[in-house]
Amino acid sequence: MHEVGIMESAIDAVLRQARAHSARRVHRIVLRIGALAGVEPDGLRFAFDVVTRGTLAAGAALEIEAVPARAYCAACDADFPVDGGFIARCPTCSALSADLRSGRELELSRIEMT
Amino acid sequence: MNSTPVAPNPAEDFEVHPLSGAAARPARQLSGPLAPEAAATLDAQVRAVDLRVPLLEKNDLLAERNRGYFLGRGLATLNLVSSPGAGKTTLLERTLDEFGRQTRCAVVVGDLETDNDGLRLHRPHAPVAQITTGGTCHLDAAMIARGVESLDLAGVKVLFIENVGNLVCPASFDLGEQVRVVLLSTTEGEDKPLKYPPIFKSAHLVLLTKVDVADALGFKRDVAVANIRRIAPQARIIQLSSRSGEGLPEWYDFLRGLAPAAKA
DSSP states (O other), X not given: OHHHHHHHHHHHHHHXXXXXXXXXXXXXXXXXXXXXXXXOHHHHHHHHXXXXXXXXXXXXXXXXXXXXXXXXXXXXXXXXXXXXXXXXXXXXXXXXXXXXXXXXXXXXXXXXXX | OEEEESSOOOOSOOOOOGGGOOOOOOGGGOOSSOOHHHHHHHHHHOEEEEEEEETTHHHHHHHHHHHHHHHHTXXXXXXXXXXXXXXXXHHHHHXXXXXXXXXXXXXXXXXXXXXXXXXXXXXXXXXXXXXXXXXXXXXXXXXXXXXXXXXXXXXXXXXXXXXXXXXXGGGGOOOSOSEEEEEEETTSOTTHHHHSHHHHHTOSEEEEEOGGGHHHHTOOHHHHHHHHHHHXXXXXXXXXXXXXXXXXXXXXXXXXXXXXXXXX
8 A cells, every 4th residue: 555655745745835835725636647657546545535634635625637658669759558558569560668658657736725 | 836826806895685684794704604705705715736746756856865875886776676475585695695705785675574584684794784664565765765874885886675575566666776676486477567567667677586496386487578578678587596596697697787886
């Protein structure tokens, strides 16, 4: 359950922002999670409730935006969507790619507060 | 980073219809369910901040600090990750006894509890630090910084970090290592890379361990290698056995090649 550790780190960042803006309450938090980040959105949601308890962010809405994975094929000089799970195979030439251009995101992207 | 108010400022004044008999008051003094006007006032104060902060910012920063420290000292650093029982400690024992005689090595080893592995790895010629995480399922960059502080790194060229036995959580935590090594043993299934892809995806090197018993177990090495290739085409693969010694020269060559400073 490393989702708890990741969420603790996220809420630290949220609360830092909230204090910087002299916010009294955090209403909504948006995270961007890559399809290949190896992190379970359900695990994050569970951790969110636990980690925000008793903080300015208690009761805030958590929105998780999924970022689809894309990889780059050097032979074709083109990006392509990775739709085979963690196997990035170019749809044009069938070569395997290790060059992920997106899909590993673990980001805090928006905070709404009063 | 920019911060923008979400809603425009509402009119300061509004009217309460005299027919209700209520006195005209500002909305913020209303109690009970929020009047629409009051909700509008609340909305007006909502500030939205758009940003792109890595969720593991703290760990990522510490990992970069570790990396700079290791680089500055000319230390080649490897993060060894696998399921429990894949043979990390056994491989390190033999590596310290053989490779470690010519090239000074140090180890930071993590477990939930006990210093058993630290004791197993203890050698007069190799400093070892044991980290017990007390239940945490992975090592993080802060633990490494503290672990390394307790080691005498004089003359050390190669630092091994033996992560907590876990094929899931360590994938997300950069420790500042130069090389991430994932071990897959023949006592596990050939399809483990497909079942636990994130960790394999991030590997620079995959060690297929316990190959001496592969035949007895009916483990198909070629299938395992093909599965690793599908998930991690970037990774180098070395097949070895810490017991028979097969493949160990290739592993030691890999270690020697890591950094000019690591050459014996």
